[in-house]
Amino acid sequence: MTVAAASAAPGLVNAQTASNVTLYGIVDAGVEVINNVAGSGGAQGTVTRLNSGNLSGSRWGLRGTEDLGGGLKGIFVLESGFDIDTGLSGQGSRLFGRQAYVGLQADIGALTLGRQQNALYDLFGAYDPMGVGPRYSLNTVDSAFNNRADNAIKYTGKFGGLTATAFYSFGRDNNGEVPGSPKAGRNFGGGLAYAAGAFSIGAAYDQYQGGTVALEDRSARRAAIGTAVTIGDGKVFAGYRWLKDDGTGSATAAPVRSNVYWAGAQYRFTPAFLLTGAAYYTDTHNSDADPWMLVLSADYSLSKRTDVYLNVGFAKNKSGSSLGLNGVGTVVPGENQTGATVGLRHRF
Numbered sequence: 001m002t003v004a005a006a007s008a009a010p011g012l013v014n015a016q017t018a019s020n021v022t023l024y025g026i027v028d029a030g031v032e033v034i035n036n037v038a039g040s041g042g043a044q045g046t047v048t049r050l051n052s053g054n055l056s057g058s059r060w061g062l063r064g065t066e067d068l069g070g071g072l073k074g075i076f077v078l079e080s081g082f083d084i085d086t087g088l089s090g091q092g093s094r095l096f097g098r099q100a101y102v103g104l105q106a107d108i109g110a111l112t113l114g115r116q117q118n119a120l121y122d123l124f125g126a127y128d129p130m131g132v133g134p135r136y137s138l139n140t141v142d143s144a145f146n147n148r149a150d151n152a153i154k155y156t157g158k159f160g161g162l163t164a165t166a167f168y169s170f171g172r173d174n175n176g177e178v179p180g181s182p183k184a185g186r187n188f189g190g191g192l193a194y195a196a197g198a199f200s201i202g203a204a205y206d207q208y209q210g211g212t213v214a215l216e217d218r219s220a221r222r223a224a225i226g227t228a229v230t231i232g233d234g235k236v237f238a239g240y241r242w243l244k245d246d247g248t249g250s251a252t253a254a255p256v257r258s259n260v261y262w263a264g265a266q267y268r269f270t271p272a273f274l275l276t277g278a279a280y281y282t283d284t285h286n287s288d289a290d291p292w293m294l295v296l297s298a299d300y301s302l303s304k305r306t307d308v309y310l311n312v313g314f315a316k317n318k319s320g321s322s323l324g325l326n327g328v329g330t331v332v333p334g335e336n337q338t339g340a341t342v343g344l345r346h347r348f
Helices: 119-124
Strands: 002-007 017-038 044-052 059-069 072-081 099-106 109-117 148-159 162-169 187-196 199-209 219-231 234-245 256-268 273-284 292-301 306-316 337-347
Touching: 059 099, 099 148, 109 119, 119 162, 119 187, 119 199, 119 219, 162 199
Parallel strands: none
Antiparallel strands: 002 017, 017 044, 017 059, 017 337, 059 072, 072 099, 099 109, 109 148, 148 162, 162 187, 187 199, 199 219, 219 234, 234 256, 256 273, 273 292, 292 306, 306 337
């Protein structure tokens, strides 16, 4: 839905400027059956539940542009995530938890200020067979692929097939910006992606410091590379992520070193029917807790904006690992997990 207007503020401007605002969103819900789920009081077992956000996080948003002349535009995005099963706001009950920024855009790129996606999120939806969705995806294995940074300055430029992005946050997750301690909560990163015809490749780096003065010298560093190649009606994907976390979560958190490898493929049998398969493997250093996750997804488009889907997944854990189909820690440690979701998604 788009609203276009030409407006002038008497006494403030001498000419009218064209502007537009677009209302957009996604609503995604499904019924999931999944086993070995840990509950309160030590309970565990199989659960049947309604989930919001399976292939895509449910959201609504406003985006706008204003032509300032000379190839320069003013831009903004306000994007709110929510759980359709409860109506509650997502991202820690934030009003605009997905994105909230204002900026300027020109031929050389855009400079924006506010709460924004990191470089991993910006680029790697193109290299994960499951599109870094909320569940049963690369985001399940490492939630940093869906991270955002508060208090961020960001640059994004597109030059033909090349996309470049870089950002700096003075304090992520509503932390940081501490007088005399500029490292606390600091987050920065960047990435490059290149697409030419059927081939695309991208790489990104992300680093953040602990969110308090006591943890500011501890960092979590990630680097990732991914690629995708279209072959006729099919597409193949592969990627790798490196992690070194010095224990940013708490004063008692142990350092973590791990690698994640993934591969998968899609095939479009008809213009409406898409089948996707993916495999993810985590190699944790100095540990045998190295889980696998396998996913199969069938998606059928009822129209350009509405589709139905079936996701089936299996997570294999060992030596106390706890990778569930909905994220790390969503399964009884050391137990395998099998799940399936039937859902409906609508875009507007």
